[in-house]
Amino acid sequence: ILNVEQSPQSLHVQEGDSTNFTCSFPSSNFYALHWYRWETAKSPEALFVMTLNGDEKKKGRISATLNTKEGYSYLYIKGSQPEDSATYLCAFKQGGGTSYGKLTFGQGTILTVHP
Amino acid sequence: EAQVTQNPRYLITVTGKKLTVTCSQNMNHEYMSWYRQDPGLGLRQIYYSMNVEVTDKGDVPEGYKVSRKEKRNFPLILESPSPNQTSLYFCASSFNGRAYEQYFGPGTRLTVT
Numbered sequence: 001i002l003n004v005e006q007s008p009q010s011l012h013v014q015e016g017d018s019t020n021f022t023c024s025f026p027s028s029n030f031y032a033l034h035w036y037r038w039e040t041a042k043s044p045e046a047l048f049v050m051t052l053n054g055d056e057k058k059k060g061r062i063s064a065t066l067n068t069k070e071g072y073s074y075l076y077i078k079g080s081q082p083e084d085s086a087t088y089l090c091a092f093k094q095g096g097g098t099s100y101g102k103l104t105f106g107q108g109t110i111l112t113v114h115p
Numbered sequence: 116e117a118q119v120t121q122n123p124r125y126l127i128t129v130t131g132k133k134l135t136v137t138c139s140q141n142m143n144h145e146y147m148s149w150y151r152q153d154p155g156l157g158l159r160q161i162y163y164s165m166n167v168e169v170t171d172k173g174d175v176p177e178g179y180k181v182s183r184k185e186k187r188n189f190p191l192i193l194e195s196p197s198p199n200q201t202s203l204y205f206c207a208s209s210f211n212g213r214a215y216e217q218y219f220g221p222g223t224r225l226t227v228t
Contacts (some may be wrong), residue, residue, distance in 0.1 A: 001174050032214040043205065044158070046216030089158065093214070101146065101165050101212040102173060107157040 002026055004092045006106035013080050014114050020076045021109040023090030027071035031095030034103070035064055035075055038087040047075075047088075080113040087111070117142045119220035121206050127226045128196060136191045136223050138206030146212035147189035148173070149181065151202040152222075158205065164189055165212045196227040 005024045013019050025033065032051045036044040048057040053068040061078045077084055087108040094102065119140045128134055140147065148163040150173075160173030164183040178200055180192040189208075193200060203224050207217040 034216065036217075043219035043221055044217075045219070049214050049216050051214045091158075101148075101163045101171060103148065103160055103163075103217070104174065105150075105158040105160075107155070 002092060002094060002104045004090065004104050004106040006088075006090055006109050008109060009107070010110040010112070012112045012114065015080060015082060017080050017113075018076065018078045019080055019111065020074050021088060021111075023073045023075070023092075023106055025071050025073075025090070025092040025104075025106075026094065027069060029094045030068040030071075030092075031100060032093040033066055033068075033073050034091040034093070035073070036089040036091065038089055038108070040086075044089060075109075077111070080111070082113045082115050085111055085113045117218070119206055119208055119218050121204075121220040121223050123223060124221060125224045127228065129228055130197055131195050134193050134196060134225075136193075136204060136206075136225070138189045138191065138220060139187050140189075140208040140218070141187065142208060142210075142218065143186065144208035144210055144218075145186070146210070146215075146217075147183065147206065147208045148217070149179070149189070149191050150205045150207065151175065151200075152205065153202050161191070161204075163212065196225075198227050201225060201227050 035047040038044040050066040055066040091105045149161040150158045162181040164170045206220040209215040
């Protein structure tokens with residue numbers, strides 16, 4: 001089973017703060033890295049799918065970067081709002097071989113934004 | 116409306132009683148997958164399907180079966196459920212199994228006593 005680590009496990013910030021979290025994954029046989037946002041009592045929703053080293057994606061106040069050579073991705077939230085409170089999941093897809101349909105999730109970072 | 120549906124949403128059953136959780140998507144997606152979510156362990160992939168009649172094991176396939184006879188449906192079968200299969204289950208689909216975002220169903224909360 002591949003090792004996909006997210007840090008920190010949880011984070012409390014004040015409204016208006018900017019924050020970032022990390023996803024670490026194996027640096028060999030990279031294919032894609034996904035980010036999902038998961039609100040309590042709902043289903044995970046996709047934020048980004050990144051495939052190229054150096055990729056940067058942005059959606060509103062949320063952005064992500066990717067470094068496949070060293071095996072990490074950062075998710076940034078600028079000016080956090082209470083509605084950003086959720087668990088943020090990354091998921092790693094390895095290329096090559098016969099199991100390229102596998103997707104391995106990290107344990108998530110729980111973000112709480114206080115008004 | 117594009118969506119992934121799962122049924123039932125909640126199920127309490129007893130050890131050994133076969134059950135099926137259905138999953139259906141209306142987006143003509145090739146790829147479908149099942150996950151279980153347990154506290155402290157995150158989402159773990161059970162099985163996935165790259166297309167009709169093509170299925171493969173994820174990281175935690177023991178005790179589960181799947182089939183993909185039609186593109187829209189991907190049922191999860193527990194032939195002899197045990198208490199350690201008590202979990203929250205999610206079905207998901209994507210355009211194909213490569214680098215496309217996944218759309219998740221609403222989840223099925225299963226309790227095996």
